[in-house]
Amino acid sequence: MSYEIIGITVLWIxxxxxxxxxxxxxxxxxxxxxxxVTKKDHIMNQLISRYLSPVWEVTNVFFVFFFVxxxxxxxxxxxxxxxxxxxxxxxxxxxxxxxxxxxxxxxYGSKKSNVYMFLYGATGLLIPASLxxxxxxxxxxxxxxxxxxxxxxxxxxxxxxxxxxxxxxxVVSVLFISAAFLTFYAARANDQAALKLVRKYALxxxxxxxxxxxxxxxxxxxxxxxxxxxxxxxxxxxxxSVGFFIIAMWLIYEGKRFGLAFxxxxxxxxxxxxxxxxxxxxxxxxxxxxxxxxxxxEATGIALIVVFILGLFLLIPSLILLMRLFLFDADYVKGxx
Amino acid sequence: xxxxxxxxxxxxxxxxxxxxxxxxxxxxGVGVPLMISIAEFIGIKKNDPHYLMMARRWTRGFVIPxxxxxxxxxxxGLQLSLLWPEFMQVAGNVISLPLFMEVFAxxxxxxxxxxxxxxxxxxxxxxxxxxxxxxxxxxxxLSAVFITSVNAFMNTPEGFTTGxxxxxxxxxxxxxxxxxxxxxxxxxxASAYLxxxxxxxxxxAFSMLRxxxxxxxxxxxxxxxxxxxxxxxxxxIAGDVSAKFLAEHQPEKLAAAEWHFETEEGADLVLFGWLGxxxxxxxxxxxxxxxxxxxxxxxxxxxxxLEEFPEDERPPLWIHYMxxxxxxxxxxxxxxSLLYILAWKIKRWNEHxxxxxxxxxxxxxxxxxxxxxxxxFAEEGRQPWILRGYMLVEDxxxxxxxxxxxxxxxxxxxxxxxxxxVAVLRKLFKxxxxxxxxxxxxxxxxxxxxx
Ligand code: HDD
Ligand code: HEM
Ligand code: HEM
Numbered sequence: 001m002s003y004e005i006i007g008i009t010v011l012w013i014x015x016x017x018x019x020x021x022x023x024x025x026x027x028x029x030x031x032x033x034x035x036x037v038t039k040k041d042h043i044m045n046q047l048i049s050r051y052l053s054p055v056w057e058v059t060n061v062f063f064v065f066f067f068v069x070x071x072x073x074x075x076x077x078x079x080x081x082x083x084x085x086x087x088x089x090x091x092x093x094x095x096x097x098x099x100x101x102x103x104x105x106x107x108y109g110s111k112k113s114n115v116y117m118f119l120y121g122a123t124g125l126l127i128p129a130s131l132x133x134x135x136x137x138x139x140x141x142x143x144x145x146x147x148x149x150x151x152x153x154x155x156x157x158x159x160x161x162x163x164x165x166x167x168x169x170x171v172v173s174v175l176f177i178s179a180a181f182l183t184f185y186a187a188r189a190n191d192q193a194a195l196k197l198v199r200k201y202a203l204x205x206x207x208x209x210x211x212x213x214x215x216x217x218x219x220x221x222x223x224x225x226x227x228x229x230x231x232x233x234x235x236x237x238x239x240x241s242v243g244f245f246i247i248a249m250w251l252i253y254e255g256k257r258f259g260l261a262f263x264x265x266x267x268x269x270x271x272x273x274x275x276x277x278x279x280x281x282x283x284x285x286x287x288x289x290x291x292x293x294x295x296x297x298e299a300t301g302i303a304l305i306v307v308f309i310l311g312l313f314l315l316i317p318s319l320i321l322l323m324r325l326f327l328f329d330a331d332y333v334k335g336x337x
Numbered sequence: 338x339x340x341x342x343x344x345x346x347x348x349x350x351x352x353x354x355x356x357x358x359x360x361x362x363x364x365x366g367v368g369v370p371l372m373i374s375i376a377e378f379i380g381i382k383k384n385d386p387h388y389l390m391m392a393r394r395w396t397r398g399f400v401i402p403x404x405x406x407x408x409x410x411x412x413x414g415l416q417l418s419l420l421w422p423e424f425m426q427v428a429g430n431v432i433s434l435p436l437f438m439e440v441f442a443x444x445x446x447x448x449x450x451x452x453x454x455x456x457x458x459x460x461x462x463x464x465x466x467x468x469x470x471x472x473x474x475x476x477x478x479l480s481a482v483f484i485t486s487v488n489a490f491m492n493t494p495e496g497f498t499t500g501x502x503x504x505x506x507x508x509x510x511x512x513x514x515x516x517x518x519x520x521x522x523x524x525x526x527a528s529a530y531l532x533x534x535x536x537x538x539x540x541x542a543f544s545m546l547r548x549x550x551x552x553x554x555x556x557x558x559x560x561x562x563x564x565x566x567x568x569x570x571x572x573x574i575a576g577d578v579s580a581k582f583l584a585e586h587q588p589e590k591l592a593a594a595e596w597h598f599e600t601e602e603g604a605d606l607v608l609f610g611w612l613g614x615x616x617x618x619x620x621x622x623x624x625x626x627x628x629x630x631x632x633x634x635x636x637x638x639x640x641x642x643l644e645e646f647p648e649d650e651r652p653p654l655w656i657h658y659m660x661x662x663x664x665x666x667x668x669x670x671x672x673x674s675l676l677y678i679l680a681w682k683i684k685r686w687n688e689h690x691x692x693x694x695x696x697x698x699x700x701x702x703x704x705x706x707x708x709x710x711x712x713x714f715a716e717e718g719r720q721p722w723i724l725r726g727y728m729l730v731e732d733x734x735x736x737x738x739x740x741x742x743x744x745x746x747x748x749x750x751x752x753x754x755x756x757x758x759v760a761v762l763r764k765l766f767k768x769x770x771x772x773x774x775x776x777x778x779x780x781x782x783x784x785x786x787x788x
Contacts, residue, residue, distance in 0.1 A: 057407055057447040064414055065440045071418055072437050075429025082422035086737040089419050094750050097408035101754055104404030105761045149736060150422075297430045297507040304437055311441040318448045318472070325452060325459075 003301040004291040007073035008284075010308055011066055012277045018062035019273065020177060020266055025059050026124040027178020029099070031201060033121025036114075040197060056103055058322070060096070070284075072304055076294035080285050081134065083150040084143045092130045099123040125171050132170035136163040139224045140286030162219040169212040173269070176205040180248065180265040184258040202252050210245065213272070224286065230279035237275030244268035345731045347740035348420040351747060353716075355413045357709060358751045362406030364708055366446075367477045367526070368533025369399045374470035376560065381463045387553050391560075394766070395537065396454065401762050403450065405754050410443075412747070420740070424723050424733035431497050432490045434509040439483035446476025478526060485525045489517035492715075493586050494724050520582040524575035528711065531568035532704040535670060537561045539701025542694040550689055558689075558697070559681065565700070566674035573667055577631065584632035587725070588641035590718035593652040594660035595628055600642040606631060609661050612654065652718045659714035666707040673700055 071078040081089075102116055137143055142157050143150065157163050179202035186195040221228040231238070248264035251257050282290040295301060373392045380388030418425045449472040460466050490496075496512030497504050538561035541554045583591040591597070596607050606628040629638045643651055673696050680686040680693065723730045 057403070058444070058451060060407055060411060061440065061444045061447050064411055064443065067418070068414060068433075068436050068440050071425055071429045072433030075426045075433070078418040078425035078429055079422045082418035082420075082425060083735055083737060086419045086735060086743065087739050089415055090743045090746060093412045093415055094746060096411060097750055097754065100408040100411075101404045101757070104400055105757055296433065297504055299507045300430055300433060300509045303434050303509040307434065307438055307441070311438075311444075314441065315444055315448070318445060322448050322452060325456065 003305060004295045006305055007301055008291050011069045014062055014066045016270060016273050018066060021059045021062060023174040023177035024181045025056060026128055027174045029120045029124030030175060033117050036117050060100060073296055073301060074284055074289060074294050075296055076289050077284050080143055080150055080288050084152040088130060088133055095123050095127045128170040128174045129167045132166050136166045138285050145288060162223040165216040165219045169216045172205060172208040172212050176209040177265060179205055180262050183252060184262040187258040199252060206249055227279055234275045234279050237271045241268050241271035344736060344738060344740045345734040347744055348734040351740060351744045352420055354747060355409060355416055359409040359413050360708060360712060361705060362402045362409060364529045364532050365402040366406045367481045367529040369395060370470060370473040370477050371530060372533055372537055374474055377467050377470060381467060387556050391557050398762060401758050405758050420735050421733045422735055430504055431507055431512045432487050435483040435486045435513045439480050442476050442479035442483060446473055449473050481525055481529060482522050485521050486513050486518045489521045490515050491723060492719055492725055493517040494727055516586050520579045524579045527568055527571040527575045528708060531565060531572045532708055534561050534564035534568055535704040536701035538565055539698050542697035545689060546694050562674050562677045565670060566678060569671040569674060573671060576667060580631045584640060589643060589646045590652060592641060592643040593654055593718060594656055594714060596657050597628060597640060597642050599644055600639060602637055602639045652720045656714045656717045659710045663707045663710040663714060666703050670700055670704060
């Protein structure tokens with residue numbers, strides 16, 4: 001394999017990691033707010049804060065990893081996306097900052113105020129919506145380079161059915177992934193009241209997820225013919241994705257093996273996300289940046305990969321330790337520690 | 338109108354704003370874990386609840402700055418690409434290695450910080466919990482090392498050759514270990530530990546001024562001042578080697594900092610003052626030959642003057658004040674911590690008199706100011722280059738016309754974060770004094786050790 005392919009694969013894996021862990025967090029924010037509005041917060045909040053408090057910083061690093069990595073492996077993407085994304089990027093930073101810091105302030109500082117719960121819930125939906133714009137832009141047609149000046153065509157972006165369907169897909173997927181995880185965690189904690197509630201959320205959000213996926217697929221066909229055709233060549237990946245979705249739904253509906261159900265949800269998104277990514281190649285930004293023409297110098301690329309492998313030796317054991325302490329330690333999950 | 342201001346100027350201002358804010362929390366992020374770890378270690382070894390309580394309370398306070406550090410760090414990480422797209426396009430080819438490694442260091446730190454925070458009483462052996470502090474210190478320290486190496490590269494770019502239309506060869510390791518890296522890393526780490534020790538000392542001293550002189554606060558003060566003293570010596574040594582590095586590799590920065598216009602032997606060190614006609618320093622304290630000593634370790638050696646550089650490649654002359662303020666604060670911290678230690682060892686003196694405590698209270702904020710002055714000096718001293726000798730700041734900035742608005746947006750964000758952060762920290766400790774917490778947690782602790 002060439003270092004370009006290894007590089008983009010590594011980055012995609014991290015983006016996938018972020019997709020899962022951040023969805024759990026973002027969705028939890030929305031559910032916590034919703035529970036508060038519907039006066040069910042006493043059921044939800046204990047569950048959410050026990051899992052999320054120890055890991056929120058780790059979630060953020062997944063994201064930092066991705067954007068530092070993409071600039072490292074494909075420096076030209078910094079040039080195009082950097083210039084075009086100044087405003088949407090800054091807004092995303094501010095949303096992330098509000099969420100991250102308020103999270104710490106409220107958790108360690110005091111009781112949960114209404115303003116905080118609202119911001120926590122709202123940013124949970126707005127952040128995925130704004131980050132998903134980067135994926136939309138990568139399809140081409142929105143970032144333009146004329147006479148050496150890069151700009152973003154806001155009008156095209158806001159009037160494109162494709163970009164709106166991506167936003168909707170991002171938001172509903174977040175809610176679905178999160179609900180599936182909370183179902184597993186509530187079952188693990190043996191918290192029947194919470195389980196009943198979050199299981200209902202998981203079942204509810206499944207339908208919009210699958211509808212939004214289909215709509216996005218169709219809209220992409222109208223926006224980028226090449227990518228659409230490539231996706232057909234990878235039909236089996238999307239087939240597997242749907243297969244895992246059905247398994248997950250069946251398990252949750254039957255009310256058993258919630259852990260397996262969540263793993264199926266993860267696999268559902270794994271295949272969809274990698275199918276989407278693989279068919280996107282070789283472009284990182286259609287038509288300006290490709291993984292072959294715009295990769296970093298070979299020596300740097302190889303150094304990055306070596307560091308990445310060494311880093312994994314450090315991180316994987318540490319992550320396992322973290323998960324054993326907070327996710328799989330039955331006493332902790334049940335709130336006894 | 339803001340929006341019509343030059344994007345280059347606004348990009349510089351926004352970068353400076355974010356970094357000046359971030360570095361406060363980054364410094365705490367590097368230094369506080371070391372202090373917590375030392376306190377916990379002493380507490381376990383001496384079986385002394387006071388030190389254990391210190392470690393706990395510092396940890397509790399720590400999470401707030403960490404949160405702000407993480408979000409502002411994420412901001413600056415993205416802003417580097419958003420504001421300096423051309424720089425990142427070039428730098429991405431050469432210097433992305435340490436940037437990438439920095440993320441691993443954060444990752445490592447973040448994981449263990451999460452574990453450390455939530456496992457105070459989960460282990461049978463207390464030492465197990467102490468071991469968890471080490472990866473946090475290492476992770477925080479390494480992130481400083483890696484990011485400083487990126488900054489060093491901007492000052493002395495190495496590790497590549499350019500050919501037609503781009504880079505001919507690239508050696509990422511040479512780029513990372515460029516000539517500026519060793520001295521910069523040494524100085525940044527030493528000054529971060531110094532600053533945090535001084536701030537923790539200031540907090541203890543402040544509590545003693547407001548309330549009783551409890552055993553808890555006295556122990557905290559002795560520990561943190563000892564560390565302040567040690568690290569202020571290390572910081573001064575590191576500052577000295579940094580100056581020697583500048584004399585050799587970046588002489589225009591040193592010359593601008595010292596208002597040293599003509600190359601000469603036995604050059605004077607100029608402290609403060611102002612510039613009169615024809616750029617002659619007036620009203621300054623002069624130390625004969627000391628600049629030569631700072632630059633080469635010899636009072637007679639020759640120091641390059643600004644005259645040898647073209648006018649449009651000279652850094653702004655006001656960095657002189659930044660340099661002087663940093664150095665003066667450095668010696669102030671050294672002096673105050675030495676004074677306290679002397680008073681403590683010489684039994685007849687009372688080291689906890691009001692004046693001594695006030696001196697300690699101001700040391701903390703001053704140390705943080707020295708960090709800011711130092712960075713502003715180092716960054717402005719690189720002007721007009723973003724990559725010294727290769728790329729000008731004005732050629733690297735974004736062309737987007739909206740930077741002015743973004744500046745206002747971020748100014749608002751940092752104001753809110755700063756105000757809320759302080760408010761939350763106050764709330765966290767105000768209704769929960771150390772003495773009460775000690776008694777709750779360790780009911781066996783001897784009563785009556787409050788004087
Ligand atoms: C508590 C903070 C603190 C204190 C007391 C000092 N410094 Fe400092 N200094 C820094 C904090 C700092 C810094 C923030 O860490 C800088 C900014 C950039 C850098 O590399 O380190 C710095 C930069 C810096 C540089 C420029 C390095 C470069 O651009 O490559 C020099 C020459 C010195 N310092 C010299 C000194 C001397 C001679 C001091 C006398 C005691 C001193 N500093 C005290
Ligand atoms: C954290 C401590 C730091 C502080 C307080 C700081 C401060 C500043 C200041 C005041 C400026 C404005 C200079 C000017 O334009 O007139 C600046 C510029 C800049 N700094 Fe730093 N800096 C820090 C560290 C770093 C590091 C580690 C990097 C590199 C990774 C960096 C990269 C830059 C860049 C790209 C610019 C804009 C270009 C320029 O104006 O030279 N800074 N910084
Ligand atoms: C332009 C320069 C800089 C960039 C791009 C940068 C980037 C970042 C990022 C992305 C984070 C958040 C990491 C996370 O999500 O966990 C962060 C936090 C941090 N940064 Fe910076 N940083 C810069 C300057 C500095 C400097 C000069 C130092 C050290 C002196 C530093 C030390 C830290 C530390 C220790 C943290 C972590 C706070 C904590 O988790 O305890 N950074 N930085």
